[in-house]
Amino acid sequence: xxxxxxxxxxxxxxxxxxxxxxDVSFSIRPGEFTGLxxxxxxxxxxxxxxxxGLQPVTGGAVLLxxxxxxxxxxxxxxVPQKLAIDPDMPLRVRDVxxxxxxxxxxxxxxxxxxxxxxxxxxxxxxxxxxxxxxxxGELSGGEQQxxxxxxxxxxxxxxxxxxxxxxxxxxxxxxxxxxxLARLARAEGVAVLLSAHDMNPLMPVMDRIxxxxxxxxxxxxxxxxxxxxxxxxLYGRHVDVIRVHGRILVVAAPEGFDDAEAVAEDAxxxx
Amino acid sequence: MGHLLRSxxxxxxxxxxxxxxxxxxxxxxxxxxxxxxxxxxxxGQSFAGHSLADIATTxxxxxxxxxxxxxxxxxxxxxxxxxxMEMIGVQRRRGRDVATGVVLGAALGLAALFLYLGTxxxxxxxxxxxxxxxxxxxxxxxxxxxxxxxxxxxxxxxxMLARMLLLSSxxxxxxxxxxxxxxxVGAAFLMALAVSVALSAVIIGAVLxxxxxxxxxxxxxxxxxxxxxAAATAAGIGVLATWLGILLAYDSFYWPPAGRGWPVxxxxxxxxxxxxxxTYLRPRQRQVTTQESPDxxxxxxxx
Numbered sequence: 001x002x003x004x005x006x007x008x009x010x011x012x013x014x015x016x017x018x019x020x021x022x023d024v025s026f027s028i029r030p031g032e033f034t035g036l037x038x039x040x041x042x043x044x045x046x047x048x049x050x051x052x053g054l055q056p057v058t059g060g061a062v063l064l065x066x067x068x069x070x071x072x073x074x075x076x077x078x079v080p081q082k083l084a085i086d087p088d089m090p091l092r093v094r095d096v097x098x099x100x101x102x103x104x105x106x107x108x109x110x111x112x113x114x115x116x117x118x119x120x121x122x123x124x125x126x127x128x129x130x131x132x133x134x135x136x137g138e139l140s141g142g143e144q145q146x147x148x149x150x151x152x153x154x155x156x157x158x159x160x161x162x163x164x165x166x167x168x169x170x171x172x173x174x175x176x177x178x179x180x181l182a183r184l185a186r187a188e189g190v191a192v193l194l195s196a197h198d199m200n201p202l203m204p205v206m207d208r209i210x211x212x213x214x215x216x217x218x219x220x221x222x223x224x225x226x227x228x229x230x231x232x233x234l235y236g237r238h239v240d241v242i243r244v245h246g247r248i249l250v251v252a253a254p255e256g257f258d259d260a261e262a263v264a265e266d267a268x269x270x271x
Numbered sequence: 272m273g274h275l276l277r278s279x280x281x282x283x284x285x286x287x288x289x290x291x292x293x294x295x296x297x298x299x300x301x302x303x304x305x306x307x308x309x310x311x312x313x314x315g316q317s318f319a320g321h322s323l324a325d326i327a328t329t330x331x332x333x334x335x336x337x338x339x340x341x342x343x344x345x346x347x348x349x350x351x352x353x354x355x356m357e358m359i360g361v362q363r364r365r366g367r368d369v370a371t372g373v374v375l376g377a378a379l380g381l382a383a384l385f386l387y388l389g390t391x392x393x394x395x396x397x398x399x400x401x402x403x404x405x406x407x408x409x410x411x412x413x414x415x416x417x418x419x420x421x422x423x424x425x426x427x428x429x430x431m432l433a434r435m436l437l438l439s440s441x442x443x444x445x446x447x448x449x450x451x452x453x454x455x456v457g458a459a460f461l462m463a464l465a466v467s468v469a470l471s472a473v474i475i476g477a478v479l480x481x482x483x484x485x486x487x488x489x490x491x492x493x494x495x496x497x498x499x500x501a502a503a504t505a506a507g508i509g510v511l512a513t514w515l516g517i518l519l520a521y522d523s524f525y526w527p528p529a530g531r532g533w534p535v536x537x538x539x540x541x542x543x544x545x546x547x548x549x550t551y552l553r554p555r556q557r558q559v560t561t562q563e564s565p566d567x568x569x570x571x572x573x574x
Contacts, residue, residue, distance in 0.1 A: 052448040078448050083441065089313055090492050090501040096441060103438030104449035106431050108499070135496060136441075151445075 005030045005065065005159055005191050006051065012059035013046055019215055020046050023060070026210050026219040028191050030158060033182065035202045036195040038212035039252075044195040045081065047212065048161050051193070052078055064159075074104075077152030077190075081163040083144060087137035093147050094119050094132045100151035122150040126180050142173030146180065153184060160185075162194040166201055174201050181205070199226070200247045226250070281522045293407035293474075293517050293535070296418050300470045301483060301509035303422040307429050307467040308488030308509075309502045310460065314440050319356060319461070321481045323468045326352040326378040328477035330469075331402040332385035340414055341402060345469035345477060346421070352378065353465040357458045404536045405476030407517060418470060425466040432456050437498060474513075475536040483509060486543035493550040512542035 004027040013021040020043045028034055036044050049055035051062055053069055062068070064075065077100075091099075097119045102109055109115070123129040126146040131139060136147060145165050152160055162181070166174045182205040185192045196202060199209065199222070209225045211218045213234040218225045225231075226248055231239040238253040284290060311320045327345040334344025352374050359373075386399045401409065410418075429436070435456045439446040447453050464484075471480035491504035516539035524532035 049444070052444075054444060054447055074449065076448065078445055080442050080444050085441070086315060088492055089440065090309065090496065090498050091313075091437060091441065092496045095437075095497055099434065099438050099441065103434045103441075104446065104451045105434055108430055108433045133496065 003066070004028065004063075005032075006193075007063040007066070008051070008060065009063065010060035011047075011050060011057050011062065013043070013050060013055060014058045015046070021050075021212075021217075022215045024212070024217045025060070026217060028159065028193060030191055031185065031189045033185050033192045033205050033207045034194070034210060035199055035206040035208070036193055036210045036212065037199045037202075038195075038197065040197055042212045043215060044197075044212055045163055047217075048078075048163050048193070048195060051161060052076060074155045075158045077155065077157035077160045079145065079148045079152050079160070079162040079165055081165075081167065083136075083148070085137040085144075087135065089135065089137045091136050092133050093128060093136055093139070094123065096136050096147055097122050097150045097154055100154040118154060122154045123147075125153075125184060126150045127176070140173075142169045142177065145169070145173075145177050149177075149180065149184075153188070153190065156188070157190065159191045159193065162192070164195050164197070166196055166198070178202060178205060203248070279522075280518070281525045284518070284521050287521070289408045289410070290517065290521060292410050292412060292415060294514070296410060296415055297407050297474055297513040297517060298510055299419050299422045300467075300474050301487075301513040302506045303426040304467050304471045304480075304483045305487040305491075305505035305507075305509035306426055306502045307464055308484040308486075309491065309498065309505050310429055310433075310436050311464060311484060312488045312492060313498070314436065314460070316461075316464070317481075317485050320464055320468060320484050322356075322372075322375045323349045323352055323465050324472065324477055324480040324484075325375055325382075327465075327469055327472045327480065328402060329378040329382040329385065331472060331477050332382050332389060332399070335398050335402060336385050336389045340411060342414055342418065342469060342473050345472045346466065348378070349465035349469045349472075350462060353461040354458075357461055401476070403476050403478045404534055405472065405474055405479065407474045407513075407535050408520070410473070414473075418473060421466055422470050425463040425470070428459060428463040432459060433498070436460055475539050479536050479540050482540040482543050483513075486540075486547055487512070490543070490547045490550055493547075508543070508546055512539050512546065515542055 007027040009025055011021060011024045012019070024047065036047065038044050046055055050057055053062075064073075069076070098109065098115060100122075101115065101118070120129065120132075123132050126149050128143065128146045128150060131143060136144065139147065149160075149162070149165075160181075165177055165181075169177065178201055181192055181194065184190060193210075194202065199206070203222065206222060208220065209218075209222050211225045211231065211234060213231065214236045216234055218230050218234055226241055228239055228241050231241065231250060231252075235252050240251045240253075242249040242251060308320075311317055327349045330344035330346070330348025331341040332344070333348070334341045355374055386402070389398055435446065435451045438449070438451060439453050439456060443453050468480050468484060471483040475483055487505040487508040488501070490508055491501045495501055495504050516535050519538040520533055520535035523538075524530065526533075
């Protein structure tokens with residue numbers, strides 16, 4: 001039994017009086033690939049921000065190695081959902097990756113051979129060396145994702161958080177990103193927590209699922225969590241899980257469509 | 272050769288006290304403005320920079336009215352406005368333009384009033400000209416050390432915060448997650464911006480100071496990649512434009528009709544704008560291969 005790298009214990013978040021997350025608990029072990037799955041607006045981004053310390057919790061605790069995460073800590077890497085980058089931004093791809101090493105320090109970085117080699121290694125690891133000298137703003141969404149993964153991994157974090165990295169990507173870029181992540185997670189022993197509204201591209205690589213809906217989370221293997229009863233309790237209404245052509249579709253009934261009230265009443269016991 | 276040199280450098284150029292002062296102060300301020308400018312453009316705060324310049328006009332005209340050195344007026348109003356903008360939401364992209372616009376309108380109205388009162392009182396129309404369009408040749412020698420020290424402080428601040436500023440522009444969330452005090456860093460940068468605007472207001476005038484701030488940076492960002500090279504190129508362009516501007520302004524005194532020198536600010540700004548326009552003559556470099564690799568194996572095979 002390996003010790004937990006990250007542990008969320010009964011985390012709750014309120015934003016502007018609205019309850020976004022309630023009693024969310026799960027843990028991540030080193031090297032594990034966890035999918036944070038749920039519909040848009042379910043609180044996946046909020047949950048990632050809680051883990052990063054960017055979003056204060058209204059209840060519960062977030063523990064890294066069993067204790068609260070210190071500020072200026074490099075053990076968690078983060079790839080946000082969307083970068084608002086102007087094409088004129090003067091940062092080249094290799095500058096962006098290099099900022100992953102020491103962008104949080106004072107002063108300017110002096111060029112060094114060791115730094116160049118490390119940046120080149122990371123670019124090669126994510127398959128981004130072809131556009132190493134392009135400006136970050138000139139790249140496509142999939143290319144930017146690869147660069148930001150290199151940026152996040154260069155400081156050798158033990159946990160990598162990615163917010164919807166597959167959103168708005170074409171299928172081949174999507175597969176490219178997933179295979180890069182799965183390989184790096186194994187090779188470097190990095191635990192990955194990746195949010196997505198579609199779990200299908202992740203099925204081959206996910207060790208576990210944290211399914212978020214209705215402000216709560218269900219945790220377990222894909223087979224345990226992606227079940228009509230489990231998801232119906234989360235959503236608070238009837239949910240069908242349809243398996244077709246090897247893909248999984250989660251279909252929630254419209255609100256007020258059936259015995260939603262009865263389901264909601266025993267909804268507290270989801271684990 | 273000697274004749275050619277004499278026609279480039281008109282009589283007395285190298286012996287002139289005001290020219291020496293203009294060179295020293297102009298160079299330091301041009302470097303600071305250009306480097307600060309690169310970060311201003313990178314952070315998408317060009318409009319804030321321009322507004323600080325207009326607000327500095329108010330400070331400069333106010334300082335003239337009460338009889339103190341204009342630099343202090345530029346600085347006080349610029350810094351005050353920067354603090355106000357930061358307070359009412361400059362850290363939010365959407366709030367930024369609105370907040371800046373509100374401050375700007377109020378300040379320009381005041382500037383009009385101060386300039387009017389100033390000229391009524393002392394009947395020196397030259398003062399409003401100096402405040403609006405500046406002149407490197409009429410710098411008060413006693414302020415020179417202050418100007419140079421302020422410029423070096425602003426430059427040092429921005430260089431100290433360089434990596435944090437870049438990371439914050441890339442993604443404020445990543446920066447915050449890595450422990451960068453994003454808001455404090457942004458506020459410190461805005462102050463350095465206000466100082467550098469006040470400085471360029473002294474040498475080329477409050478209204479034109481954005482040219483020295485944004486112009487070299489914009490040109491550099493069009494021709495080179497990478498933050499270090501961009502800053503170095505911008506500084507080079509700013510310094511060259513300043514030096515050539517000083518030379519041309521000095522020489523223009525001997526141009527026909529002789530005896531009426533042209534303003535140095537005109538030459539500096541014209542050279543900066545000219546260099547920016549030149550970058551449009553050559554097609555902008557684009558990355559040739561911006562297609563995502565269709566083969567996911569490619570990524571694995573190179574690792």
